[in-house]
Amino acid sequence: xxxxxxxxxxxxxxxxxxxxxxxxxxxxxxxxxxxxxxxxxxxxxxxxxxxxxxxxxxxxxxxxxxxxxxxxxxxxxxxxxxxxxxxxxxxxxxxxxxxxxxxxxxxxxxxxxxxxxxxxxxxxxxxxxxxxxxxxxxxxxxxxxxxxxxxxxxxxxxxxxxxxxxxxxxxxxxxxxxxxxxxxxxxxxxxxxxxxxxxxxxxxxxxxxxxxxxxxxxxxxxxxxxxxxxxxxxxxxxxxxxxxxxxxxxxxxxxxxxxxxxxxxxxxxxxxxxxxxxxxxxxxxxxxxxxxxxxxxxxxxxxxxxxxxxxxxxxxxxxxxxxxxxxxxxxxxxxxxxxxxxxxxxxxxxxxxxxxxxxxxxxxxxxxxxxxxxxxxxxxxxxxxxxxxxxxxxx
Numbered sequence: 001x002x003x004x005x006x007x008x009x010x011x012x013x014x015x016x017x018x019x020x021x022x023x024x025x026x027x028x029x030x031x032x033x034x035x036x037x038x039x040x041x042x043x044x045x046x047x048x049x050x051x052x053x054x055x056x057x058x059x060x061x062x063x064x065x066x067x068x069x070x071x072x073x074x075x076x077x078x079x080x081x082x083x084x085x086x087x088x089x090x091x092x093x094x095x096x097x098x099x100x101x102x103x104x105x106x107x108x109x110x111x112x113x114x115x116x117x118x119x120x121x122x123x124x125x126x127x128x129x130x131x132x133x134x135x136x137x138x139x140x141x142x143x144x145x146x147x148x149x150x151x152x153x154x155x156x157x158x159x160x161x162x163x164x165x166x167x168x169x170x171x172x173x174x175x176x177x178x179x180x181x182x183x184x185x186x187x188x189x190x191x192x193x194x195x196x197x198x199x200x201x202x203x204x205x206x207x208x209x210x211x212x213x214x215x216x217x218x219x220x221x222x223x224x225x226x227x228x229x230x231x232x233x234x235x236x237x238x239x240x241x242x243x244x245x246x247x248x249x250x251x252x253x254x255x256x257x258x259x260x261x262x263x264x265x266x267x268x269x270x271x272x273x274x275x276x277x278x279x280x281x282x283x284x285x286x287x288x289x290x291x292x293x294x295x296x297x298x299x300x301x302x303x304x305x306x307x308x309x310x311x312x313x314x315x316x317x318x319x320x321x322x323x324x325x326x327x328x329x330x331x332x333x334x335x336x337x338x339x340x341x342x343x344x345x346x347x348x349x350x351x352x353x354x355x356x357x358x359x360x361x362x363x364x365x366x367x368x369x370x371x372x373x374x375x376x377x378x379x380x381x382x383x384x385x386x387x388x389x390x391x392x393x394x395x
Contacts, residue, residue, distance in 0.1 A: 002066065005065075009061055010049055014049070015055060015113075016380055019051075020049050030156075033229060033232055034226075037228050038225055041224065042167060044166070047064075047066060047067065049069065049071065055107075056107060056110065058072065058161075059162065060162040060165045069162040071159050075158060076155065081099075082253050083249060083253065085100055100336035102128050102132060104339075105125075105343065105344070106124070106125070106128040109121045110373065111264040112264045113380055119384055121384075122351055122384060122390045123351050124343070126386075127343055129366060129369070129370055129394065149234065149239065149246045153226065153249065157254060160221060161221070164217060186209075197342045204277065207278050212284055215285055216284065227247075227293075227296055227297075240318075244319055244322045248323055249329075249330075255286075260337075261273060263277050279338075286330075291316075294316045298315040301315075370395075
């Protein structure tokens with residue numbers, strides 16, 4: 001029964017012509033270790049849809065009798081690229097920003113394609129490949145380090161986050177994430193509205209505490225799952241400081257990808273995900289995640305003293321110390337996202353000009369980098385004047 005419903009529900013989500021399969025739960029893999037933890041926390045058996053191609057997204061499928069998430073292996077490549085760009089020593093900030101902008105434009109293009117907007121896919125796709133003189137890392141590079149904190153976060157944070165949308169958010173509505181608390185945090189985060197390019201151009205619903213709470217609860221669920229997975233999968237249970245750093249970074253990358261998805265959905269007339277496009281919401285999620293990680297680590301590494309306060313204060317300082325050097329990188333990612341969104345919404349820049357410039361630059365390396373994108377367009381069956389021209393240039 002579930003498989004029949006999946007055959008109807010999955011293709012529209014991952015794209016027509018994209019191959020997918022149900023991940024076998026009997027395999028003794030790190031993936032199934034994580035899914036076992038998810039099952040115990042949700043008290044329901046999760047189903048993972050493994051997508052080798054398709055858009056580099058991780059998406060929950062609501063309305064089914066059990067938790068189902070579609071996970072594209074190509075999402076690893078996007079996450080690995082952004083992580084590499086942000087953390088590589090010696091790269092000027094301007095270069096980091098431009099590389100992250102191109103990665104975001106690539107994600108916008110593929111998401112727009114999935115949602116049936118070929119003109120936006122062409123605009124963002126052309127800009128993503130323009131002036132590109134670098135090669136994106138391949139997901140295969142992660143296979144060699146399956147026991148690292150980075151591997152754990154890159155492979156599983158987005159996955160666990162999407163399964164977190166099946167967790168019950170109601171207990172959090174009575175705890176630190178009450179409507180009043182969320183409104184207060186959003187007010188304090190308004191300085192990030194300078195990066196709110198979407199709000200300058202498109203009309204959205206006012207940001208609702210329930211929307212922010214749902215995404216935050218999913219972040220916290222993912223953090224809990226991965227801290228537990230680290231104890232089972234990494235040597236010595238993983239180094240707690242490295243675990244914290246990788247989870248904070250992965251959460252920032254997931255939030256950036258969600259902003260792309262929210263914008264494309266909004267442009268397609270679907271306002272259900274417009275809350276994902278608010279930078280202030282991302283700031284609130286990050287702050288709550290930091291406090292939660294401090295509490296989780298204080299509990300995990302408790303000394304057994306009657307009062308947990310000293311341990312919690314110590315871990316608050318540790319998390320703050322880990323987050324501080326990451327803040328410039330995540331702020332730069334925020335700026336790069338704003339650059340990409342600004343381009344996507346800029347109707348004054350003709351797509352024809354982008355295609356003319358790209359036609360001059362097209363060469364073997366660029367065509368090799370564009371192979372997945374071209375294949376995705378062809379498999380989708382989407383067509384449009386500018387999209388067809390882009391495929392011809394890159395193909």
